[in-house]
Amino acid sequence: MEGAEVDVWHSSPDGLYENQDPAQAEMNLRGRFSTDSAGQFSFKSVKPAGYPIPLDGPVGELVKATGRHNYRPAHLHFMIYKQGYKTLISQIYAPDDEHIDSDVQFGVTRALIGDFVLHDEPAPELGFAAPWYSLEQRFVMELGEARRPRAPIRSKAQARAD
Numbered sequence: 001m002e003g004a005e006v007d008v009w010h011s012s013p014d015g016l017y018e019n020q021d022p023a024q025a026e027m028n029l030r031g032r033f034s035t036d037s038a039g040q041f042s043f044k045s046v047k048p049a050g051y052p053i054p055l056d057g058p059v060g061e062l063v064k065a066t067g068r069h070n071y072r073p074a075h076l077h078f079m080i081y082k083q084g085y086k087t088l089i090s091q092i093y094a095p096d097d098e099h100i101d102s103d104v105q106f107g108v109t110r111a112l113i114g115d116f117v118l119h120d121e122p123a124p125e126l127g128f129a130a131p132w133y134s135l136e137q138r139f140v141m142e143l144g145e146a147r148r149p150r151a152p153i154r155s156k157a158q159a160r161a162d
């Protein structure tokens with residue numbers, strides 16, 4: 001469908017979100033896109049890495065009690081919003097992550113594993129040296145009430161406007 005708003009955010013190749021990493025610019029690896037008349041959107045980015053969840057607090061106590069590791073496999077977050085449809089919030093996972101079958105958060109399902117395609121040839125028209133990955137993902141929205149949750153991470157400019 002045309003005109004859906006798509007929020008995307010993901011960690012860096014070091015497994016850090018920008019708000020966790022002083023070396024990254026504010027709102028780095030976060031973006032909002034709109035689907036075109038063909039219902040598509042696209043962007044170029046870096047491949048995210050998996051990361052450990054914090055072990056402090058009650059969640060950390062729970063993870064330690066289970067004797068499991070505390071890693072999430074690499075993923076991209078998506079939130080898709082369009083009036084008249086239930087807001088779709090999901091994650092797409094990288095199949096080559098060593099923790100793909102043991103996500104501490106139990107978030108991985110087969111349908112959420114992305115078809116990352118490794119390309120061994122450079123793609124100068126895209127500005128990519130080899131190797132690089134492509135990922136095509138189809139999202140299906142369901143009729144219903146559109147609700148947009150307030151973003152937990154806000155830019156400094158947004159925070160000043162609040």
Ligand SMILES: [Fe+2]
Binds near residue numbers: 075077
């Ligand atoms: Fe994440």
